[in-house]
Amino acid sequence: MIETNKIGRYPFMAEPFHCDFTKHLLFGHLGNYMLNAADFHSHDRGFGMPYLNPIHKTWVLSRLAIEMAEYPTQYKKFFVDTWIESAMRYFTNRNFKIEGEDGTVYGYGKSVWAMIDTQTRQPQNILEIHDGKIIDYIDTDKECPIEKSSRVKMSNDAQLIMTLDTHYNDVDVNGHINSVKYIEHVLDLFPLSQYENFLLKRFEIAYVAESHFGDKLNFYLEKSGEEEYCIRITKSEEKNENEVETCRCKVKFVKD
Incomplete structure (x- = not known):
């Protein structure tokens, strides 16, 4: 049965082994819950992976x-609400709200998604799926009071601080490096003391190119403000040492 509600609400729990040493939910697992909610929402409305693949x-x-x-x-049990803010030919904007059972609003998320052909890896027209049925699920009334992703600007002074190989656990269902794995690797750039003394307030990531099993990832970091950092990730392929940018991130901490 196709779901007709525009907004999806999905229950989760901060399982103990998904929490860090402060007994709070790890950011990477939060990201996974949000992506799962997006998948559930699209699947229930007829344009999820089981239909698309x-x-x-x-x-x-x-x-x-x-x-x-x-x-x-x-x-702690909590909900991830998700809904579509807008849909265009090649991109759709999806929002999130993370809310506790008691009404505590933990945070929000904004995302941009594209649809691609799994064989050519080229963008596909989202509005051709079910004759543009996705338009019926757009909700512009529900509030998501955070800024969209900004353009992460970095200078040539950014320092290479980590290089790592990609392995089996980095690869997702689409055959490329998992979106959240990038986030987890970026957060590993900071010492434990950073998380003892500061709250991870905001994380932005913009994906530029795919990377795959066997690629070497290079992490360049530059401080851009008070407890604010920009990170550029490049890939070096096994047969080609030239670096290709895969994504950029911005991380903002505040005093806990």
């Missing part, structure tokens, strides 16, 4: 911004 199409995340006031603690 047999016709050689899939969704890929292009941009994501998450801004948090606080994080659920272990065993």
